[in-house]
Amino acid sequence: MMAVPLSVLEVAMVQAGSRAADTLRDTTTFARQVETMGYRRLWYAEHHHSPAIGAFPPVVLIAHAAASTSMIRLGSGGVLAPNHSPIMLAEQFGTLAGLHPERIDLGIGRGPGTLDELTARALRRGAGPITDDEYRVDVAATLRFLVDEVALDDLPEPWLLASSTAGAALAADLGLPVAIAHHIRPDNTAAAIDEYRARFRPSRWCAGPRVLVCVETVCAPTQQDVEWLAGPMNVVKVGLLQGRGDTPFPTPAEAAEHPFTEQERQALAGFLPHQAHGTPDAVARRLTEIVDATGAEELMLVTPVYALKDRLRSYELVATAAGRA
Template identity: 40%
Template sequence: MRDSKKQLGRIPFSVLDLSPIVDGGTATDSFRNTVDLARHAETWGYHRYWLAEHHNMPFIASSATSVVIGHVAANTSTIRVGSGGIMLPNHAPLVIAEQFGTLESLYPGRIDLGLGRAPGTDMRTARALRRDPHNGEDFPEQLAELRTYFAPSHATQQRVRAIPGENLNIPIWLLGSSEFSAQLAGQLGLPFAFASHFSPNYTLSALEMYRNSFQPSHVLDEPYAMVGLNVIAADTDTEARRLATTLQQQFLNLVRNVQLPLQPPVDNMDQLWNPYERQAVEQQLGATIAGSAKTVADKLAAFISRTQVDEIMVIAQIFDHKARLRSYEILADLAEL
């Protein structure tokens, strides 16, 4: 375990929060818990705290992502706060430039802008967002437009200006669950974050694509890759595995197209799923790490060695807020943050 902890201690760890709405809870409860977790994460030494844009999902409260980012930043002091991510094709690039220009102006040097191209929802909701089903195809052009709004006014002939936003150095990350954004991030010399927490089978190929396509830029001299990972830690392996059944139920409901808040853990998932459903869920959650401190340390060290990532962003969809805090505390102790 000592060697594993040494491996964990060489990279930063961060938090990805969906502001989960649990069964019997409300969005108000979720935001209260988000602020509480963010404050603890800051105290424990986590590097950044990101929130994700999803829509029409009764177990996720962070749909108005920019608003929640501002709330978290206002209630913390030093931790970086950002989006993991904003689904850019859902928005006009100018609006995102203004929102994040406002956030950066309010909380200088603490804001990250992670961008994805998926809708973050179903197609019916995407249409309600006024999104063309095919407009993710022009993501590179939207990204280029967004970046011009952050440029100094003298560096562009663009008449439309983002105020605030113009001339602000807001780190832009590209997020992905396949090789498309990996290659684009590499070509543009931007940092890249891969969603291994729900697309584990493409992790290594996407990271390889990113590194092989990387071109140095004014942003980065060399590649910087972060991976999102489900990590659920508890005092025993048995308890961690039980806590993880909440996450398994979340993905089981997605497989079944059932919309429910986050469900409490159960003792036996075999009473809930059939063999096909189990295979589908386990395929999407194949990189999940759940266990005691020793189990988490060993498995995380092996993951870091295999992927050579520069940073890990941990997501822990745990029903009980105190158990969720404990999970992040155990990891912070392991990584000596």
């Protein structure tokens, strides 16, 4: 049995041959099912201008999922500070927490949520990329508005997302729990966690360091099935590695026919050992290794596979192997 809680990151992939409306309908079924499997929390990521990922505001998905479930914690993983005013974030998530006490998380991230420069500027009303100092001010202001402006007894639990030592240091300075994006930049994980634990200062939000590590996880009964299911995200991933966010999310059959270059195959092969792809026993062992290596108090699993039934089956197999179901 896994010694730490398991949670879920939903990126709402818009699959080839389907519509965004289909993806939205799936999010309801998905939330209800992972709740019954015993996962602790479900977070939604903010993305824009991508053919593979729906541009669905996390705050809206959280509200809908909260009305469709009863126990699982719901939050943003993350809502992106550059795209929102601090007071609006505080009001939106404060309202959610008032409606659904002790169930709402406010996970804050820094990126624009898009690789398209025009979209990023539109989100910022023409402004350029946010600086380190501006980001620090915005996060601190959001926390201040939660306390000073949201006139409710129940507040959301704030988290800071980090994929580098800089983000981890900010979380430590502000006394926030940190969610490490191991599924994006695994080479930075160890250094970011070390920086966070060394610098952490207690706050009203968190008495001691709390580390959540997000891991890309694909689980199926056989290794052949795992590789089939992982194919579509591999196609999207090589596009992202080339700085392109315009790659649709293909079917497994389409992905199997994709002509990867040798350089792309090597990049994918270098990423895979850091994640948790495999049969149930293999995934359970790999997740345990990640907990042992990082000291994480919680793991969050992201499973970007094509069909809802296969995504749910992966989470079900992991839950069973980890002793959750």
